Amino acid sequence: MIQAHEIEIARHCISFACGNGADNARVNLNKSSIDSCNMLNGELDKVTHAADRSIYLYLYVDGKYGTFSTNMLEKDKLEDFILKAIDMVRMLGEDQCRKLPDPSRTERNARTGRELGLYDEALEQSDSDSRLGRAYAMSIWNDENANHSEEYHIISEECEYSESYDDSITIDSQGFEGRHTESAFSFFAEVTVQDNEGNRYSGYWWDTTPRKDAADPAECSRKALERAVAQIGPQPRRSGRARMVVDSSVASRLVAPVLNALNGSALQQKMSFLDGALGHKVFGEGMNLMDHPRTEGRNGSRMYDSEGVSTKDAPVIKDGVVCQYFINTYNAAKMGIEPTVEDASRPCLMPYLKDKELADGEISVSLRDILQFCRNGILVTGFNGGNTNPVTGDFSFGIEGFAFSKGKITHPVREMLITGNLKDLWNNLIAAGTDARPSSRWQIPSIAFENVSFSA
Amino acid sequence: MNCKNHYLDIFNITEAGLKEIIAKALSRGGDFADLYFEYTTFFNLNLKDGTVSSGGFHTDYGVGIRVLKGEKTGYAYSENLDMREMLKAADAASAIAQAGGSSLPYRAGTACTPALYPMRKNWRDTDASALLPFLLDVEKKVTAQDSRIVKVMARLSNSVCDVLMYNSFGEITYDTRPMGSISVTAVFQHEGKSENKSVSRSFRMGAELISGALADEIAAEVAEGIDERFEAIRPKGGQMAVVMGAGPSGVLLHEAMGHAFEADFNRKGQSIFSDKMGQQICPKGVNVVDDGTLEFNRGACRYDDEGVAGQKTYMVADGVLNSYLHDRISAAWYGVEPTGNGRRENFRYNPIPRMRATYMESGNADPSSIIADVRQGIYVKELSNGQVKIGEGDFTFFVKSGFLIEDGRLTAPVKDINIIGNGPEALANILAVGNDLKIDNGTWTCGKEQSVAVSCGMPTILVKSLTVGGE
Numbered sequence: 001m002i003q004a005h006e007i008e009i010a011r012h013c014i015s016f017a018c019g020n021g022a023d024n025a026r027v028n029l030n031k032s033s034i035d036s037c038n039m040l041n042g043e044l045d046k047v048t049h050a051a052d053r054s055i056y057l058y059l060y061v062d063g064k065y066g067t068f069s070t071n072m073l074e075k076d077k078l079e080d081f082i083l084k085a086i087d088m089v090r091m092l093g094e095d096q097c098r099k100l101p102d103p104s105r106t107e108r109n110a111r112t113g114r115e116l117g118l119y120d121e122a123l124e125q126s127d128s129d130s131r132l133g134r135a136y137a138m139s140i141w142n143d144e145n146a147n148h149s150e151e152y153h154i155i156s157e158e159c160e161y162s163e164s165y166d167d168s169i170t171i172d173s174q175g176f177e178g179r180h181t182e183s184a185f186s187f188f189a190e191v192t193v194q195d196n197e198g199n200r201y202s203g204y205w206w207d208t209t210p211r212k213d214a215a216d217p218a219e220c221s222r223k224a225l226e227r228a229v230a231q232i233g234p235q236p237r238r239s240g241r242a243r244m245v246v247d248s249s250v251a252s253r254l255v256a257p258v259l260n261a262l263n264g265s266a267l268q269q270k271m272s273f274l275d276g277a278l279g280h281k282v283f284g285e286g287m288n289l290m291d292h293p294r295t296e297g298r299n300g301s302r303m304y305d306s307e308g309v310s311t312k313d314a315p316v317i318k319d320g321v322v323c324q325y326f327i328n329t330y331n332a333a334k335m336g337i338e339p340t341v342e343d344a345s346r347p348c349l350m351p352y353l354k355d356k357e358l359a360d361g362e363i364s365v366s367l368r369d370i371l372q373f374c375r376n377g378i379l380v381t382g383f384n385g386g387n388t389n390p391v392t393g394d395f396s397f398g399i400e401g402f403a404f405s406k407g408k409i410t411h412p413v414r415e416m417l418i419t420g421n422l423k424d425l426w427n428n429l430i431a432a433g434t435d436a437r438p439s440s441r442w443q444i445p446s447i448a449f450e451n452v453s454f455s456a
Numbered sequence: 457m458n459c460k461n462h463y464l465d466i467f468n469i470t471e472a473g474l475k476e477i478i479a480k481a482l483s484r485g486g487d488f489a490d491l492y493f494e495y496t497t498f499f500n501l502n503l504k505d506g507t508v509s510s511g512g513f514h515t516d517y518g519v520g521i522r523v524l525k526g527e528k529t530g531y532a533y534s535e536n537l538d539m540r541e542m543l544k545a546a547d548a549a550s551a552i553a554q555a556g557g558s559s560l561p562y563r564a565g566t567a568c569t570p571a572l573y574p575m576r577k578n579w580r581d582t583d584a585s586a587l588l589p590f591l592l593d594v595e596k597k598v599t600a601q602d603s604r605i606v607k608v609m610a611r612l613s614n615s616v617c618d619v620l621m622y623n624s625f626g627e628i629t630y631d632t633r634p635m636g637s638i639s640v641t642a643v644f645q646h647e648g649k650s651e652n653k654s655v656s657r658s659f660r661m662g663a664e665l666i667s668g669a670l671a672d673e674i675a676a677e678v679a680e681g682i683d684e685r686f687e688a689i690r691p692k693g694g695q696m697a698v699v700m701g702a703g704p705s706g707v708l709l710h711e712a713m714g715h716a717f718e719a720d721f722n723r724k725g726q727s728i729f730s731d732k733m734g735q736q737i738c739p740k741g742v743n744v745v746d747d748g749t750l751e752f753n754r755g756a757c758r759y760d761d762e763g764v765a766g767q768k769t770y771m772v773a774d775g776v777l778n779s780y781l782h783d784r785i786s787a788a789w790y791g792v793e794p795t796g797n798g799r800r801e802n803f804r805y806n807p808i809p810r811m812r813a814t815y816m817e818s819g820n821a822d823p824s825s826i827i828a829d830v831r832q833g834i835y836v837k838e839l840s841n842g843q844v845k846i847g848e849g850d851f852t853f854f855v856k857s858g859f860l861i862e863d864g865r866l867t868a869p870v871k872d873i874n875i876i877g878n879g880p881e882a883l884a885n886i887l888a889v890g891n892d893l894k895i896d897n898g899t900w901t902c903g904k905e906q907s908v909a910v911s912c913g914m915p916t917i918l919v920k921s922l923t924v925g926g927e
Contacts, residue, residue, distance in 0.1 A: 047549075049548040065510050067511075088513065092501075092508055095509035192725070231848075271607075271643060386852060395872070396873045398874055455694055
């Protein structure tokens with residue numbers, strides 16, 4: 001973890017930079033560590049210990065701006081580094097829009113880094129034996145091979161268990177100081193099986209939580225196996241339009257390009273299909289996206305953004321209307337509008353069933369409910385490549401998953417593609433569940449759209 | 457400067473010090489240990505709205521310590537090159553020895569290899585004032601190409617990486633690896649519609665890379681084909697013949713074949729090609745190469761990150777699966793020589809089998825006759841990101857621009873469609889290979905667990921059938 005003398009080094013960087021020509025400066029000092037154990041086919045395959053440190057400097061000199069970083073934290077080396085950095089900034093072009101945020105917008109209460117309950121001191125008591133024990137417990141290799149199925153056999157099983165922390169301090173020359181500390185207990189498993197015809201299928205599962213007692217890696221590998229086995233026997237399907245349900249484990253893939261398009265960098269450079277959309281209804285009635293950055297103990301929460309600006313709960317899209325752009329100090333000055341925060345922290349998509357009233361607070365909409373609601377279509381459980389044109393919103397993604405009929409899964413599908421435009425897609429939203437994975441930074445539940453173009 | 461003492465000095469270490477760390481790493485019974493010292497400087501300049509208004513430099517310094525026991529790995533690193541800190545990291549990595557396993561021969565040739573990327577002008581001696589005019593020149597030349605351009609963004613970045621590698625066989629290798637890259641994106645607006653086009657170049661070379669000719673080349677490519685982008689349609693989706701244009705189509709090989717040939721996936725039995733060594737997997741006459749020896753190429757490796765000499769590896773020779781891509785672990789496991797594919801993002805990662813420059817050698821067909829032979833299909837001109845599922849062999853890549861092929865002619869332009877296929881089927885369904893191999897020199901980066909610089913290339917080829925996304 002960051003020590004008191006290292007905080008002093010960060011403060012010294014600010015005073016040294018400002019004493020040697022910088023008008024303003026911001027410093028981000030980060031330390032992190034990760035210990036991981038990897039298992040292959042029931043045996044220990046790799047142990048890793050990693051400890052990182054870095055210091056980032058953001059320098060504002062004579063109306064010019066540069067960013068610099070190093071992992072050499074010795075004071076004399078840093079001073080030399082800063083002097084060279086100031087020299088370089090002076091060679092760049094002037095841009096008066098580069099400045100620190102208004103101090104009244106910066107966070108004042110993130111002093112210890114632990115205000116949001118994202119750090120578990122149990123990490124400090126953990127040792128290599130306990131990590132190894134958890135990693136060994138994840139493996140189902142020996143059990144499964146002792147009771148092997150007649151439909152498939154397991155070719156390989158990889159499991160990883162890791163424990164880590166990330167500790168960062170941000171200080172600027174206008175008096176802002178903030179600290180953010182979080183721990184993570186993470187596990188991942190990937191299982192590959194082979195059916196009787198020699199076809200291979202792989203499935204994976206993962207989870208991560210800031211609290212050790214909330215991490216339950218025991219079923220991870222079994223879930224990965226279930227996901228692999230479920231894909232056995234895919235059937236061909238014709239191209240055409242159908243309803244599409246996207247499982248909560250991958251649904252954020254369809255939200256990410258929307259949030260990217262709301263970001264000031266994309267908007268300012270005309271690289272956004274949502275340019276000019278603020279205050280306008282561009283998505284369907286059922287699209288309600290909130291940012292909830294201050295939920296205690298939940299991944300993704302943070303009290304301030306990378307500039308030190310306070311975060312707050314706020315609607316991003318309400319009833320299909322764009323309510324917020326994510327505009328940092330620089331882009332706000334370039335665009336001549338008020339700044340907000342740099343980006344979304346913990347976006348949450350609200351539940352919705354088209355043409356149905358959902359009572360506040362007491363609703364539960366599962367993936368099964370959504371399949372029943374949609375009756376027939378394709379359930380997407382994984383994306384395979386693809387991209388979005390940021391300027392037009394046109395997308396095309398490879399998908400895999402299952403066909404469903406009368407609300408029940410019938411058979412797996414693969415080698416299929418979906419193609420369309422993001423505005424059209426989100427205007428065709430017909431359902432959003434309440435099953436977002438608790439540990440995800442982005443709270444995106446299972447979602448459903450109608451009239452989606454599938455190619456096969 | 458290119459001698460052992462120069463590199464020892466960079467990391468303030470002696471040969472006795474190297475031996476002491478290795479001894480600590482093997483103290484609990486490991487079979488093999490190696491050290492990877494790295495000092496990298498990164499530099500970037502960014503142009504937006506007509507001004508180079510941001511930039512910076514970054515340094516990274518440390519050592520990665522690996523211990524092998526059989527094919528099992530213990531790995532730790534230190535960003536502090538004080539001997540006590542390095543010995544602590546060596547001790548952490550040594551813990552893998554408790555995993556048990558048998559001793560394997562990891563030895564490989566570290567023969568002297570030619571300098572593949574000497575810098576005539578070292579980036580470290582070239583400050584911002586010397587580079588800034590180049591970016592402004594690029595912006596001016598791009599803007600002059602087309603009155604519909606409303607925004608130009610350009611980024612010039614470079615890095616110089618000094619590495620020193622030492623292992624428990626006493627092999628010591630060292631290298632200095634430069635990289636210079638330029639990326640330009642222009643946004644076009646016309647009659648209420650917007651389009652964008654990105655162009656990049658990346659080479660392992662010094663600051664001699666930048667020139668007026670390079671600026672001209674990039675500017676011309678940014679503007680080329682933009683009319684078609686405004687007119688482009690989404691085709692009707694489904695299965696159809698696909699002609700892959702020469703150059704960037706090499707991403708097909710990278711995804712459909714290269715990853716599945718990386719020996720770690722095969723050693724674990726995960727790859728769809730795990731049991732196909734020596735079998736005919738492509739039509740006769742097809743040769744697919746992964747090559748670390750192309751001068752100044754983004755994927756060039758004089759030595760890989762295990763100190764193994766860079767090589768040219770025929771993965772497919774005359775249509776037959778000839779070699780996987782090996783690091784020391786997989787080579788020992790298979791009982792073959794390493795192929796120089798043990799690569800890593802930086803000292804924080806252990807090396808694993810990775811591609812370098814992956815391409816198909818030219819065939820005999822005339823590219824125009826390949827198109828003329830297709831009744832209905834897609835011609836792929838520019839593409840971007842790809843992905844593969846190793847077990848199933850399903851791969852995808854994203855087509856930024858191309859054309860419909862109707863009755864042997866290129867007709868309506870198409871854009872922004874994904875194409876999906878199955879690796880073994882696509883390879884078996886190559887119907888023609890053009891005589892026009894072209895290596896693409898864009899900023900290709902492969903993201904298998906770690907990011908490493910790669911490149912790809914391809915002659916024009918015809919694949920009988922792939923699934924094309926569409927309306």
